[in-house]
Each structure stands twice: as structure tokens, then as C-alpha cells.
Amino acid sequence: MHELSITQNLLALALQHAEPAGVRQITTLHLVIGELSSVVDDSVQFYWDFVSKGTIAEGARLHFERIPAAFRCLDCQTEFGRNDRYQCPACGSGHVTISAGEEFFLKSIEVEE
Amino acid sequence: MPEIDIVENIMDANDQIAARVRQQLDAAGVLGLNLMASPGAGKTSVLTATVNALKDELRLAALDGDVHPVDVEKIARTGIPVELINTGGDCHLDANKLIHALPTLDLSQVDLLLVENVGNLICPAAFALGTHFNVVIASIAEGDDKPYKYPAMYRGADVLLLNKIDMLQYQEFDLDYFRHGVEVLNPGLTFFPLSARTGEGLPAWLDWVRARVAERRAASEA
Ligand SMILES: Nc1nc2c(ncn2[C@@H]2O[C@H](COP(=O)(O)OP(=O)(O)OP(=O)(O)O)[C@@H](O)[C@H]2O)c(=O)[nH]1
Ligand SMILES: [Mg+2]
Ligand SMILES: [Zn+2]
Secondary structure, three states: OOHHHHHHHHHHHHHHHHOOOOOOEEEEEEEEEEOOOOOOOOOHHHHHHHHOOOOOOOOOEEEEEEEOOEEEEOOOOOEEOOOOOOOOOOOOOOOEEEEEOOOEEEEEEEEEO | OOEEEEEEEOOHHHHHHHHHHHHHHHHHOOEEEEEEEOOOOOHHHHHHHHHHHHOOOOOEEEEEEEOOOHHHHHHHOOOOOEEEEEOOOOOOOOHHHHHHHHHHOOHHHOOEEEEEOOOOOOHHHHOOOOOOEEEEEEEHHHOOOHHHHOHHHHHOOOEEEEEOHHHHHOOOOOHHHHHHHHHHHOOOOEEEEOOOOOOOOHHHHHHHHHHHHHHHHHHHHO
């Protein structure tokens, strides 16, 4: 399980921004997670509740914005979703590149001051 | 309710520790390689084959992220210093575990540090260690579709080994399909097909390692 280490990293990052701002309580964390990045499913809330205990982030809610994988054909510029051949569905070209889905960041936190 | 904008990578805390690992390696003139693969792809076999080929010309050391000392014992038989990083069942190494393991080795006596990560194609990809290069080891036995199933691992690779090519005669493996997946995820990725068992293909990989060690030395002397 890597959810525990990921929530520990997340907590460090949130506190690093909240503490200097004199925040009393973090209530929500807005996460942006791409389909191609590390797997983070909704079970991380469980680990989060555990690691955030006793901190100003205790009880905060994790909100996920999930970005689907997107590919772009470099020959005909068509955008398309993930397929098992990494091939353009419009022109059949294999000359394609990832255009979205690798996001893995903390976008913002909602706080009480 | 007030909102604070952040927009920073979730793994920032790990990445900061990884940067400290990198500083320590650089200060000692050590090249660090992070070997990642699925369970049984051949991390230990490639590591020991590499060690046996290079130990007379380079000063080597290894770290193994594992729960059992089985692989550590195999590596120790080559005669180089090796330590276990007990992962306690975690599915990956992280920079924090590595920075705590570094003092178990005398880095001033090392040119090349080989780190065997936990056998897993998902989790280790998210945790930078601070080593210089990510070496991903695929193998014929696990099939040709892994770049399609585990894109993040291939995306983050700096060099790719395809191990167990001695099995190509027994198992269907569409090399073009495999290579296409890799090329989309990581265009131009350095690629060495080899067999840790027979030694076929090993010399090209060894030359790559030698060249990186020489670069690291030159950089630390500059
Ligand atoms: N045929 C063949 N077998 C190999 C080769 N390299 C490794 N093996 C075998 O594959 C099995 C796994 O090899 P290891 O080197 O232990 O793999 P690993 O990735 O370190 O495995 P874990 O640490 O358990 O995840 C062993 O039985 C090896 O003998 C190879 O090039 N060809
Ligand atoms: Mg092993
Ligand atoms: Zn197209």
C-alpha cells in the first residue's frame, strides 16, 4: 500500500502552506489526479483521517478532481482516450503522444482562519 | 470560506528528501541507479550479473528494498557491500528510506550504487529516490503489454532493459507491440535487450553503465 506514504506527503505539503498563514483549521483539500499518474482511490480518505489526527488538518475532506487520460495524434491532431494500442482511432497512426492524465498535485486548501 | 492556492506536486516532501540524497551521492562522486521491475523480472539477476562483470574495475555497493534478506544474501555472495532496506511490507522504496540507509555504506569507497527497488510496476514510479537514473527492467516472461498497463513506470524510465531474451524462443512476445508502447510513452528511450542468464546483450548495458560512472566522476572532480 502506498496510500499511507502519499497521505503523509500530502499532509506535509498542506501544513507547509497552512501554518505560515496562521490557519486554525484545514477543512478541504482539492486534489487533481490524472488517470495515468499513481493510483489514488477513494480509500486514501481512510489513511488521511489516520495521518492527519492531532493536526490542524484533522477531519478535513479530500476532494478529487479526476483527469482522464488523453492522447493526441501527431499526424492528424485528433484527441482521443486511452486504448490498448496507443493508436489514433481516426487515421490509424501510431505517432501519438500523451496530452493529459499525468496530473498529481494539490490545487488548493479550504481553511478557517 | 477562505481558500489558499497551492498547485504543487503531492510528492513534494519526498522530492525534497530525494534532492538531499542526490547531494550526498554527488558529494561522494557516486552514481546511483534505481532498478525497478515487476516481481521476478530479474532485478537481482541483472544486478548480480552487472556486479560480477564490473567489480574488478569499479567500486560497487548495493541496497535492496525488501522484507526478506534472500536477495541481499545473493548479492553479498558477489563480495560487494550490500544492505537490506527493510520496507516492512511497503510496496516501494522512498527517499526517506534511502537517506536513512546511506550511512550504512561508506560512500567514499563507492563509484556505483545499485538500488533494487520493491518488485512492483505501480508504486515505485511515484517515489523519486534521488538516484541518478531510473532503470526499468521488463522481461519476456511477463508479456509484451506492460507499457500499456503501467504507463507511469515506463514514462519515468531513463533506461529500459528487456531481460530474459533467451526465452523468446519459448514464449510469444510481440517485440514491435512492446516497443511501440514504450516509444509513445518515452520517445527515444535507451533500450537494451539482454539475458542475465546467458549474458547475451549484457556488454552494451555494461558500456552504458561505464559511461555514466565516468560522467559522474568527471562532474564531481570538476
Ligand atoms: N530464463 C531466464 N531466467 C532469468 C533471467 N534472469 C532472471 N531469471 C530468473 O527469473 C527468476 C527471478 O529472477 P530475480 O533476479 O530473482 O528477479 P527479481 O526481479 O529480483 O525478483 P524479486 O526481487 O522477487 O521481485 C529467477 O528464477 C531467475 O533465475 C534470464 O535472463 N533468463
Ligand atoms: Mg530480487
Ligand atoms: Zn491520427
